[in-house]
Amino acid sequence: MRIKNLVAVAAIAALGLVAAACGDDSDDSSDVEVADNPTFAAGTTMERLANAGTINIGTKIDQPGFGMNNLDGKPEGFDVEISKIIAGKLGISPDKINWVETQSAVREEYIEQGKVDFITATYTINDKRKERVDFAGPYYEAGQSLMVRKGDDSIKGPEAFRAGDKTVCSVTGSTPAENIKQYLANEASQLVLFDTYDKCRDALQNEQVDAVTTDNVILLGYISKAEDAFQLAGDTFTTEPYGVGLKKGDTEFRNFINDVLEEAAESGAYEEAWKNTAGKFDSNTPELPQIDRY
Amino acid sequence: MNTISEYWETIWQYRDTFRSGFWVTLQICVLSATGALLIGSLVAIARISPVPPLRAAGTAYVTIFRNTPLTVIMFFAAFALPELGSNADFLRIPGLDKIFGRLGTDLPYFRFAVLALSMYTAAFVCEAIRSGINAVPAGQAEAARSLGLTFIQNLRHVVLPQAWKAAIVPLGSVIIAMIKNSALAGFFGVVGDLSQSANSLTSAGGEPVIPIFIGISIGYLILTVPLGLLLDQVEKRRAVTR
Secondary structure (H helix, E strand, O other): OHHHHHHHHHHHHHOOOHHHHOOOOOOHHHHOOOOOOOOOOOOOHHHHHHHHOOEEEEEOOEEOOOEEEOOOOOEEOHHHHHHHHHHHHOOOOHHHEEEEEOOHHHHHHHHHOOOOOEEOOOOEOOHHHHOOEEEEEEEEEEOEEEEEEOOOOOOOOHHHHOOOOOOEEEEOOOHHHHHHHOOOOOHHHHEEEEOOHHHHHHHHHOOOOOEEEEEHHHHHHHHHHOOOOEEEEOOOOOOEEEEEEEEOOOHHHHHHHHHHHHHHHHHOHHHHHHHHOHHHOOOOOOOOOOOOOO | OHHHHHHHHHHHHOHHHHHHHHHHHHHHHHHHHHHHHHHHHHHHHHHHOOOHHHHHHHHHHHHHHHHOOHHHHHHHHHHHHHHOOOOOHHHOOOOHHHHOHHHHOOOOHHHHHHHHHHHHHHHHHHHHHHHHHHHOOHHHHHHHHHOOOOHHHHHHHHHHHHHHHHHHHHHHHHHHHHHHHHHHHHHOOOOOOHHHHHHHHHHOOOOOHHHHHHHHHHHHHHHHHHHHHHHHHHHHHHHHHO
């Protein structure tokens, strides 16, 4: 850790941004590359932000592995790291980022009202949302997955339920609950639905059910709190592409972010961002999905 | 008028879901009612028995189960029993699980719901029976005792047959309340009963709330209204015999 920090400090010092590294010795954020006085075409969002030297970024603060406040009150996670990479390309160091909590329901409004310059907040791209905001990316494809007790290798994916002897829990009325039904031999004896995932987790822990199913990101959150008790089983079997939300019509900014994402995938910054955050609980390092330059 | 026909269309569209939900609810109710009547009678006998520890135990049972919200009892059944290592497997009664398929599954939540509902309702059953017993004039039991009948003989041949008549209507009300209470089972892991079906149709299926809830209400009314009418009949007949 010490050597890593030294390297980081040296790299940043070379860029003439020593201040950013001070007092920041526990956090991986100092690894993010910050561009030195980048120049952008006049009138673009990039130019405005680069000149301002600060940026408002929306993220979640309650999603372990993706956007979750640490004990210092700063968000950490894969979404946060992706944002730092983008801000870095604008010449803005992580400590100059103004983080804004964006809960699911308010994301479009915050973008439209200009409260944030862009959002990385487990934000699934879909057509309905595209009517109000634009999306760069996707930078990650989440999807429905299964969580099992640690060491249980009998379930490798949803096909395991076809035989009819394995039970699964989800939340009543949720899309994952509907999705899993097609894999079940007998709903009455295999499926349990509760109102919260906490109850499913308890049922899994006490061996009433063999698996819990929902989006892998939510499952990662539970695994992050009890790594000795649970693990993911198999790959995701649905697709939820996460994008960077930004103001509708700002195509230059969108193209810029898309370029940044592709560069980050090539340079390995993307992989490193994953490994330092959500990758701690999910060993499947994702590849950057095909960017959708619509 | 238009909306009403739209409502009917939605309800009709999901008639199969309502029907299967109705059967699951009916199964829960039949099993729980049986359980509640059995446990309730035993507790009632304990409460009027001449043995002080039995009386105390019966009173304690009623005090605890009558005064705890059913949601809490359901919660204990569904989450505390597993913690204690029980899946309520004693309810996997051979033979009975052929008729009520869910009694025998690996998923214990149907058994937990039946158990919780039986235990809770039994407290009220006990009190209904006891009120019936109290309605029997004290002279009846005293006369039976003076004839040399034992406590059990006294109950069986003298007190209970008369108490039953006074208790049947309050007992019916208790069972009707139980049928409505069974809606909670859908929130504690029982999949596919009336209330849980409604929940999944409205939230995942995106169906409008009002017709769906009208639909499940019909399901409950099919169970409760005939029972209520039957009770009215019983009451009328009793009025005649009196």
